[in-house]
Amino acid sequence: GDSVTQMEGPVTLSEEAFLTINCTYTATGYPSLFWYVQYPGEGLQLLLKATKADDKGSNKGFEATYRKETTSFHLEKGSVQVSDSAVYFCALTETGANNLFFGTGTRLTVIP
Amino acid sequence: DTEVTQTPKHLVMGMTNKKSLKCEQHMGHRAMYWYKQKAKKPPELMFVYSYEKLSINESVPSRFSPECPNSSLLNLHLHALQPEDSALYLCASSQVYTEAFFGQGTRLTVV
Numbered sequence: 001g002d003s004v005t006q007m008e009g010p011v012t013l014s015e016e017a018f019l020t021i022n023c024t025y026t027a028t029g030y031p032s033l034f035w036y037v038q039y040p041g042e043g044l045q046l047l048l049k050a051t052k053a054d055d056k057g058s059n060k061g062f063e064a065t066y067r068k069e070t071t072s073f074h075l076e077k078g079s080v081q082v083s084d085s086a087v088y089f090c091a092l093t094e095t096g097a098n099n100l101f102f103g104t105g106t107r108l109t110v111i112p
Numbered sequence: 113d114t115e116v117t118q119t120p121k122h123l124v125m126g127m128t129n130k131k132s133l134k135c136e137q138h139m140g141h142r143a144m145y146w147y148k149q150k151a152k153k154p155p156e157l158m159f160v161y162s163y164e165k166l167s168i169n170e171s172v173p174s175r176f177s178p179e180c181p182n183s184s185l186l187n188l189h190l191h192a193l194q195p196e197d198s199a200l201y202l203c204a205s206s207q208v209y210t211e212a213f214f215g216q217g218t219r220l221t222v223v
Contacts, residue, residue, distance in 0.1 A: 034211055043118075043202055043214040044155070089154055093209070098143050098162055100204075100212055102154035 002027045006090045006103030013080055013110050021075040021106045023064075023090035031092040033057075033066055033073040034100075038087045047075075047088070080110045118203050118215035126223055127193060133218045135186040135203030144186040145212060146178060147202040155202055161186060162208060193222045 007022040025031065032051045036044040048057030053068035062077045073090060090103040116137045125131050135144065143162045147155035160168035161180040175197075177189040186203055198221045204212040 032211070036214075043116075043216040044204075046211055046213065049211050093211075096209055098145075098160045098206070098209060099157060099168060100145075105152075105154050 002031065002092060002094055002099075002101050004090050004092055004101055004103035007106050009105070010107040010109060013108070015082055015110055015112050016079045017110075019075070019077040019080045019084075019108070021088055021090075021108070023073045023075065023103060025071050025073065025090075025092050027071075027092060027094060030095050032095070033064070034091045034093075035062070035064055035073070035075050036089045036091055036102075038089065038105075040086075044089065080108070082110045082112055084108060085110050116203055116205055116213050116215035118201075118218050120218060121216065122219050122221075124221045124223060125190065125193065127195075129193075130189070130191045132190065133188040133201055133203075133220075135188075135205075135215060136184055137205040137213070138184055139205060139213070140183075141205035141207055141213075142183060143206045143208050143212075144180060145204040145206075146176075146186070146188050147204065147214075149200040149202055149217070151199075159188075190220075193220075195222050198222045 003026045034049045035047040037047045048059040050057040050066035056065045064075045087105045087107045089105045119134045146158040149155045158172045159178040164180045179187040200217045202217045204214045206212040
């Protein structure tokens with residue numbers, strides 16, 4: 001079945017450090033891939049997406065590239081801010097399906 | 113308008129109560145979802161409605177009863193819940209087979 005494996009957290013970084021959160025997936029077809037962010041006490045916000053191999057999603061300085069050969073969709077940001085502290089979820093949905101599969105989430109804390 | 117609105121934001125109910133959670137979107141999305149999220153866990157899919165018809169039910173106990181009165185509204189009726197059902201309940205919507213947009217959630221406590 002489809003699944004998402006996400007880097008274990010928590011991750012603690014100093015402000016302006018480089019961020020990578022690893023995500024790999026297993027899917028039988030050609031999934032769309034997403035990163036969602038959840039701030040404390042809130043719902044999930046779509047951060048970025050990629051719908052086919054080699055697509056790069058980007059938003060608010062975050063980037064992730066859909067790598068079919070390594071079945072990966074790692075999240076990166078060049079310089080994190082305190083306001084980026086949140087839980088980040090990698091997710092996928094299969095083509096022609098309405099089921100969104102989530103990874104376990106990675107809690108990021110950025111300290112000044 | 114890119115919002116999914118959920119009411120109430122917080123709900124405390126007894127194990128013999130009946131209550132309903134409500135969700136509304138005006139983005140013209142034709143798929144709507146209920147997810148349950150326990151603390152420090154990812155959201156777990158409960159139900160999916162596609163074109164107002166229930167298309168996925170992830171073996172959810174019958175004390176949770178979804179309803180989709182029209183393309184903009186989604187309800188979750190709750191009856192005889194258990195304390196372990198306490199969680200954040202998230203509603204989401206999407207165009208069919210695309211990214212989902214989530215509401216802020218209803219934090220439910222069963223006492």
